Amino acid sequence: MDYTQEYKQKLVSADEAVKVIKSGDWVDYGWCTGTPDALDKALAKRTDELKDVNLRGGILLKPLAVFEREDAGEHFTWNSWHMSGIERKYINRGFSYYAPIRYSELPRYYRDSATPDDVAMFQVAPMDKHGYFNFGPNASHMMAVCETSKKVIVEVNKNMPRCLGGFENSIHISDVDFIVEGENPAIGELGGGGAATEIDQAVAKLIVDEIPNGACLQLGIGGMPNAVGSMIAESDLKDLGVHTEMYVDAFVDIARAGKINGSKKNIDRFRQTYGFGAGTQKMYDYLDENPELMSAPVSYTNDIRSISALDNFISINNAVNVDLFGQVNAESAGIKHISGAGGQLDFVLGAYLSNGGKSFICCSSTFTTRDGQLKSRILPTLDPGSIVTDTRANIHYLVTEYGKVNLKGLSTWQKCEAIISVAHPDFRDELIADAEKMHIWRRSNK
Template identity: 85%
Template sequence: MSFLEEYKQKLVSADEAVKIVKSGDWVDYGWCTGTPDALDKALARRTDELKDVNVRGGILLKPLAIFEREDAGEHFTWNSWHMGGYERKLIKRGCSFYSPIRYSELPRYYRDSTTPDDVAMFQVAPMDSHGYFNFGPNASHLGAVCETSKKIIVEVNENMPRCHGGSEANVHISQVSYIVEGDNPAIGELGAGGPATDVDKKVAELIVDQIPNGACLQLGIGGMPNAVGSLIAESDLKDLGVHTEMYVDAFVDIAKAGKITGAKKNIDRYRQAYGFGAGTKKMYDYLDENPELMSAPVSYTNDIKNIAALDNFISINNCVDLDLFGQISSETSGTKHISGAGGQLDFVLGAYMSNGGKSFICCSSTFTDKQGVVHSRIRPTLVEGSVVTDTRANTHYIVTEYGMVNVKGLSTWQKAEAIISVAHPDFRDELIKEAEKMHIWKRSNK
């Protein structure tokens, strides 16, 4: 049987495909831009027939149809690998729960799971002549999802970029149970927010000064990493490489400015390796059929050994809060959930192990709450209930608009002094008093 004949046999409507979902099933919604659209709507139409359906996924770029009804939580539960704004709203409704992960391990979680997916459904690029459906910019862990799921439904989207990979970037038609041709919605976009602030630009300047020619880059999402990317694009740096968990728009700007060649990479030379991508149409067009790009599972991109193998590795990430012990919280403020751990710790550890590598945690020194009150992001201790993303032993460089400090190997009093030096001046005296109370301040400190 030819692949086209098999395709025709497996092609069904979305409503027909989701009939295989039963109450109590575990259903995988893939990842990010691959989250199903037509299948999600079809499953929502079955709400009254279903109870206790557990759905997995993450990096949602738009609301899900299965949670439109007020009583959705009686029928579906969202188990997120990475929380975002929409998912935080579901938490308040009792529909959503976070699954704490170390992102590099996610493919193994599936392969070792005692609760494998009953059904996996996600969007893919159209089938190629060899019978493969490409995951688009979502290699992440989808290879493992397909290996372990009992049934696989693919929703074909002609707008999905076809992303060349190193491995585990496709699923073959022989593994697929059903094929659905959806409405071909535009791929979900994730912008970098508004224009860079003065604080973003100052932090970016401090970091870019630390980047040598031939460095290999990892950028997180957010205004500051984006500002760093913009500054790199305008710099005199050359022969940069990319090895990152998430591919973002800033990399496109750097590449089109001629700064990225990958010529100095120790592995995957001349290729930009990434685990998944989320950005604007500009980025998706750049990823489509581009042989310079290498879509790979996060068990490869986020593997500490692979990160460490790349000389002069530069890792740049945001945080929510940090304290005088050097503990970093990038997930919660107290028990209020904000984001997921992702692969931040993987890159913090790997970058430090790299020959000449550096890991930067950057943030504004302050934030303003809804009442207009200004608070220090640098706290004596993290808010009670806050999750520690990077432990005090692993934090390398901390950067705010007031400076940059390397806290590796420092005693508690040295670390407190260094961190206070990059806090907002209005809060330094108060932080010193708290450090004294906690016995991490010496009289000889500056």
């Protein structure tokens, strides 16, 4: 069937498309690299006409046009499922707020929501001959967005990679209300946090030593997971698989090094399965129409039933800090918002249920403040306002440059002792003194 005529009938300018948005509406901006460009600029032109418009999205890779004006917060509010650096700045300006989630549940939030979107608008790849617009590396929750929005506007971008192989990764033209042909901007890139430091490499080595041949990998974003990826690419490991929330550049390096074939995966054999991807152009080129990749919604990729079905599942994620009870904060510095829950807990739980699976929470033992003070990431208790991403019962392995410890099944004094053993030596005596005050330290330990 030829969809050319229907395409022409639904094709409008960005300015025309955004006329459907009214004051008080909820407008979904899609996700990450799919955030609209031309439609965002068109909506910004209508600022003076609109009040109390709630925008929803996440992981912005460039500033939004609607928030360029100083009084933008009087007209628009940004509601984010996961914060980027840009969105953290918006918090400080007073018009951005985080929506706490367990990422695997996000599609259901839309389908069960009492406040569905009035309009959804986002970037897609050009329509294929079957009438489908691919979501690019943003399957995530986008089908649920489309199913529950009153109006759906797609902004076509010729630079958007077509990410196939799974399900709920495209929308058919029959389910689209308006089509906008944008300016085809380059897809937003997300770096891996710079070159790996000596600390990153030390942590990575401790983790790589725990990875068996045939393992299935999940990597978080940041320097340490990327260092692990680089080390895997240079290792003798083989027959690895991928099942991850976020596809990152490190997977491309591992795959090109011949380490990934997915032959040992219990489900989705020979496929690299992921919920969304953000990285460099190298990664987008690799994802584009690659039959080895499987783009799927996070209700599948992050479901602990999917994760636990894969033997030798290895989950590697970062933390901001950890306390002596084993509580992991990966989201904030006290009340200062940094990131979001994402799927970390999903993968911590799922990996432990996997046959031979392991989850690793990794961090440097210290960080340096802007005024040059050395601070420990391992704390007696989390700072007031800090978010507990993983509870003390969830954490499996904790890894710093000073070692790795398995914290499962330990009593409070054993867990405390193990955590202090991987803290920076300069802080250990102080941590022991604090542990004694909290009655989680046995005097015989030291």
